Amino acid sequence: MKNKDFKAFTTGETLKKIRISKKYTQKFVTEGIIGQSTYSKIERGEVEPTYSKFMSLLKRLDVSPEEFNYLSKDEKIDTREQIVHDFFLLNYNDSSDLKNxxxxxxxxxEKNNDYVLQDVAYICEALILINEKRDYEQAIIYANKVWRRLEQFDRWFLMEIRLINTILFIFPIETAISISERIVSILEEYQSRESTVLLNNIQINLALQLIRNKEYEIAISHLNKSIVRLKEKQNYYLLSFAYIRKGIALDLIGETHAHTYIEKGLTLTKTFDEPKLYEGFLIEIEFYTKKSWPQ
Incomplete structure (x- = not known):
């Protein structure tokens, strides 16, 4: 539940609420960053801080940009961002969740224009068509509605990358690989938690696309990088994907130790108590290796 004391609608009001709640003086918050008189005007909503000053103030207040954004939202923004948040947490194989x-x-x-939410609606329609009818021909029509908007951008930021990631598998394999490699190069420049999560997801999915395109060594290279990061962060859920796909790639180039990675991945999956995920892995393994598991 949101703390009503923090319900604010301007940058200055939110900064003031945070400062007062921490019992900080304006002098403490502004020292070495900005003049106190200028800061007073910011709190009163008379001026806006520059980006660099704003970030320095947040650092002094020990508040992240994401937390500040959350604290400054109004109800309308909350509704929109809650939808976006819920969408990216979905199991995209569940049509009922997508329809909801x-x-x-x-x-x-009906009451608001929003490019991102319109894109998400198109993506939902594409995924529903695939889940219920295996109709990739119609699904790509909706995926292309999203792609036509995003391909015009000079640079993709995290939101665009998250959207693209959900539809990559619908595109022809060469196109998907090209886009994924471009995304990986962008994300490797970032150092944030969210970008690392995205990088792991996209690299693991890219590896599967490379396997489909018989580029096994490149797939293994991407997976090795992901495995190092995932083990460091103890992200065992994604690690199970990385292990299994590395095992598949190794099997397809004739490496005898391929089964050890597949078994590691399946063992991890059992701990999640998600039988559908486990079954999905068995299908994926058999499809690519032409071998039944467990052996």
């Missing part, structure tokens, strides 16, 4: 999100989006769009 799609309904929420369409209700929101």
């Amino acid at each position: 999100i799609q309904t929420r989006i369409l209700t929101y769009l």
